[in-house]
Amino acid sequence: MAEQIRTSVRVLVVDDETDIRDAYRQILLETEVSQDIAGFRELRARLFAKSAPPAAQVRSLAPGATFDPVFCEQAEAAVAAVREALAQERPFAVVFLDMRMPPGHDGVWAATKIREIDPAIEIVICTAYSDVDPCEIGALCRRRISFHIYKSRFIRTKCGKWPLRLAVNGVPSGA
Amino acid sequence: MNIRPKVLVLVASLFVVLGAAELLVQTRVVLPSFVELERADAHIAMRRISYALDLALDRLALSATDWGNWADTYRFVQNHNHAYIDENVTKVALKQLNVNAMLVVDLDGNFVLASELDLKSDRPLDLDLASRKSLPANFPWRANLRSGQPARGFVQTNRGILMLAASPVLDGTGGGPARGMVMMGRLLSVAEIKRIGAQAQAQLSMSAQRSSRVAEQLVESDEVTHVYRSFDDVYGQPIMTLRVDVPRQITLRGRSAVTYASAYLTSAAVVALVFLVIILNRVILTPLARVTRHAVAIGAGKDLTTRLDSTSEDEIGVLAREFDRMVVRVAESRRELVDQSFQAGFAELARGVLHNLGNAMTPIGVRLTRLRDRLRTAPAENAAEALAELARDAADPARRADLEEFVRLACQELALTVKAAELDVAVMSRQAAIVQSSLSEQMRATRNGHVIESVRLPELVAQSLEIVPDSSRQRLVVATDDSLKKVGVVNVARTVLRLILQNLIINAADAVREAGMDKGVLHVGAEIVHEAHGDQLHLHCKDDGVGIAANNLERMFEKGFSTKSKATNYGIGLHWCANAIGALGGRLWATSEGPGRGASMHLMLPLGARETTSIAGAA
Numbered sequence: 001m002a003e004q005i006r007t008s009v010r011v012l013v014v015d016d017e018t019d020i021r022d023a024y025r026q027i028l029l030e031t032e033v034s035q036d037i038a039g040f041r042e043l044r045a046r047l048f049a050k051s052a053p054p055a056a057q058v059r060s061l062a063p064g065a066t067f068d069p070v071f072c073e074q075a076e077a078a079v080a081a082v083r084e085a086l087a088q089e090r091p092f093a094v095v096f097l098d099m100r101m102p103p104g105h106d107g108v109w110a111a112t113k114i115r116e117i118d119p120a121i122e123i124v125i126c127t128a129y130s131d132v133d134p135c136e137i138g139a140l141c142r143r144r145i146s147f148h149i150y151k152s153r154f155i156r157t158k159c160g161k162w163p164l165r166l167a168v169n170g171v172p173s174g175a
Numbered sequence: 176m177n178i179r180p181k182v183l184v185l186v187a188s189l190f191v192v193l194g195a196a197e198l199l200v201q202t203r204v205v206l207p208s209f210v211e212l213e214r215a216d217a218h219i220a221m222r223r224i225s226y227a228l229d230l231a232l233d234r235l236a237l238s239a240t241d242w243g244n245w246a247d248t249y250r251f252v253q254n255h256n257h258a259y260i261d262e263n264v265t266k267v268a269l270k271q272l273n274v275n276a277m278l279v280v281d282l283d284g285n286f287v288l289a290s291e292l293d294l295k296s297d298r299p300l301d302l303d304l305a306s307r308k309s310l311p312a313n314f315p316w317r318a319n320l321r322s323g324q325p326a327r328g329f330v331q332t333n334r335g336i337l338m339l340a341a342s343p344v345l346d347g348t349g350g351g352p353a354r355g356m357v358m359m360g361r362l363l364s365v366a367e368i369k370r371i372g373a374q375a376q377a378q379l380s381m382s383a384q385r386s387s388r389v390a391e392q393l394v395e396s397d398e399v400t401h402v403y404r405s406f407d408d409v410y411g412q413p414i415m416t417l418r419v420d421v422p423r424q425i426t427l428r429g430r431s432a433v434t435y436a437s438a439y440l441t442s443a444a445v446v447a448l449v450f451l452v453i454i455l456n457r458v459i460l461t462p463l464a465r466v467t468r469h470a471v472a473i474g475a476g477k478d479l480t481t482r483l484d485s486t487s488e489d490e491i492g493v494l495a496r497e498f499d500r501m502v503v504r505v506a507e508s509r510r511e512l513v514d515q516s517f518q519a520g521f522a523e524l525a526r527g528v529l530h531n532l533g534n535a536m537t538p539i540g541v542r543l544t545r546l547r548d549r550l551r552t553a554p555a556e557n558a559a560e561a562l563a564e565l566a567r568d569a570a571d572p573a574r575r576a577d578l579e580e581f582v583r584l585a586c587q588e589l590a591l592t593v594k595a596a597e598l599d600v601a602v603m604s605r606q607a608a609i610v611q612s613s614l615s616e617q618m619r620a621t622r623n624g625h626v627i628e629s630v631r632l633p634e635l636v637a638q639s640l641e642i643v644p645d646s647s648r649q650r651l652v653v654a655t656d657d658s659l660k661k662v663g664v665v666n667v668a669r670t671v672l673r674l675i676l677q678n679l680i681i682n683a684a685d686a687v688r689e690a691g692m693d694k695g696v697l698h699v700g701a702e703i704v705h706e707a708h709g710d711q712l713h714l715h716c717k718d719d720g721v722g723i724a725a726n727n728l729e730r731m732f733e734k735g736f737s738t739k740s741k742a743t744n745y746g747i748g749l750h751w752c753a754n755a756i757g758a759l760g761g762r763l764w765a766t767s768e769g770p771g772r773g774a775s776m777h778l779m780l781p782l783g784a785r786e787t788t789s790i791a792g793a794a
Contacts, residue, residue, distance in 0.1 A: 020538070027541060
């Protein structure tokens with residue numbers, strides 16, 4: 001496992017609530033498996049081959065893939081982070097945007113700005129508000145925006161495709 | 176000031192002004208014209224007196240002319256023959272002539288004959304003029320002696336004023352020359368004055384001679400107009416003043432006529448005023464006041480259900496009907512506004528709660544997933560197996576060493592899992608507290624007063640039917656009886672009652688369907704129940720559906736209790752209904768004679784006691 005080439009997926013998370021950012025952190029940041037733990041797993045597999053849970057049940061993440069999340073509280077900071085990542089030639093693959101982030105701009109504003117400076121980035125807007133029309137936001141940002149509303153249920157809109165095959169157990173909902 | 180007293184004052188003022196004008200015309204025009212007429216009549220009476228006097232003098236002059244133009248008299252003046260006197264100038268002749276004095280004067284002014292007589296007593300009068308020998312030297316008619324001109328006038332004598340007429344003495348054929356003149360005189364006695372007055376049809380009297388000459392003077396008292404006029408004697412000096420008394424009949428008649436006319440006009444004005452006031456009241460003022468009172472009541476109160484219902488075709492009727500239409504539109508708009516705000520409030524409340532709960536639940540979900548994964552992958556079972564295998568002591572040494580190492584490492588892993596689980600539980604506890612706090616906050620935020628509206632129950636039932644799904648509405652005939660109308664207007668939280676009724680109608684439709692019927696009837700009735708602590712509205716809905724089992728009558732208001740499938744479970748539930756009506760101070764209960772025999776839902780709501788309470792307890 002140590003020899004595997006580990007690719008890092010750069011993810012930008014924008015939400016004004018600390019608890020939501022923490023939830024993202026729980027999902028995206030995998031605890032580094034120490035050498036001891038790796039040895040323990042190998043030993044466990046050798047001793048109890050039948051009962052060991054399959055690796056896929058633990059993580060469905062592509063082998064060797066990991067996330068490199070960056071957290072922002074406001075839309076303005078998110079736009080700045082995208083611009084900086086492009087300047088460093090380390091662009092984000094996907095950005096998770098909250099819809100409403102008082103006192104600053106909202107997610108639509110951030111999505112529009114981010115789309116202007118990075119046409120390739122996948123944008124996911126997550127909101128608990130049901131009064132937001134996905135198509136309207138998609139039209140504002142031209143295309144390629146996916147939506148996620150509360151109860152951890154993904155809504156695949158006609159406005160865009162699900163950006164990443166994130167083999168995670170869930171994507172936090174927030175607003 | 177109201178328009179009614181204003182109009183009445185205006186109309187009354189108009190009549191008073193007209194009355195004053197009429198009075199002015201009477202006092203300044205009508206009555207003075209009567210007075211003028213009366214004065215003219217008085218002057219005419221005096222003129223008639225003058226004519227009568229002239230007539231009396233004319234008669235004297237006629238006698239004088241007759242005696243003067245007589246050949247015997249002509250000769251007598253020349254020959255003074257006493258036989259003429261004895262034969263002609265007798266008492267009888269004087270009486271026939273009705274004269275008191277007969278004088279024959281020659282051309283020198285000397286009396287050739289002077290005869291006098293008191294016609295009543297046949298005795299001599301002792302008239303100073305007749306006892307003279309000749310005419311006074313300054314007697315004005317001396318000039319007439321030779322000119323042969325006749326003359327007449329008044330002369331003052333010792334026996335009173337004498338009417339005197341003179342005519343020249345001619346030869347009997349009217350030829351001359353004149354040898355003198357014959358003078359006939361009659362005393363203007365009281366009887367004579369009366370006779371002249373009677374002849375002129377006036378009440379004549381002689382008043383004391385005034386110092387100055389009076390052409391003609393009117394003196395008016397309340398009942399009589401006195402007209403005075405002075406007459407001159409033959410010398411041109413005032414000799415007597417005659418007075419004609421004219422009763423003021425014209426003024427009296429005129430005044431009474433004017434009084435009658437005024438009384439008639441006043442009576443007519445009063446009658447017209449009364450009629451005008453009655454008609455104004457009935458046609459304009461009362462309907463206008465009714466419209467005004469209604470508008471003020473609508474403006475001041477909340478009751479938009481009352482109507483003027485005017486049938487009049489005039490402008491006020493049109494105004495009343497237009498006002499009714501406007502109130503209907505206002506009431507509809509108000510109801511729609513309240514409904515929309517109620518629904519919007521509900522939606523906003525739900526959005527806010529969902530947002531807060533979503534934000535709080537997301538970390539819980541994530542932590543739960545992590546915890547589940549940790550527990551699922553925790554090596555507890557393998558550790559137990561390893562310990563069991565070690566206890567059996569049958570393994571080969573290498574495996575035993577591996578097992579011991581595994582147990583050691585498993586303990587470390589389990590310790591880490593427990594530690595991480597504690598962290599997860601702590602986070603979940605905190606988030607659960609946030610959920611609780613958020614709910615409490617929402618509960619507090621929803622403790623707002625309901626809008627209390629004036630409602631007619633038939634309209635409320637109709638409004639409730641509007642929000643019932645078509646499938647339920649088509650299955651049910653909602654029959655309302657007169658009891659709803661008799662209740663009239665009630666002040667209630669209409670939006671809440673509407674939702675409760677909606678729920679009861681849906682339940683009744685479901686009960687009908689469950690009874691296997693295509694169509695059922697829901698009888699809705701109501702009455703006001705007078706209780707010691709205030710009036711209550713008792714609203715009851717009886718369906719002919721499947722009925723309710725006795726053991727479910729109480730349970731059906733419990734939270735989560737439903738005999739219906741989720742596919743047909745519309746509405747907001749009897750539990751909510753019971754709580755909502757409870758929050759308004761009322762109660763909801765059910766009665767049924769058993770399965771298959773229909774059911775009745777009863778709603779009791781206090782009126783006016785608790786108008787603004789919260790529905791929070793029902794949410």
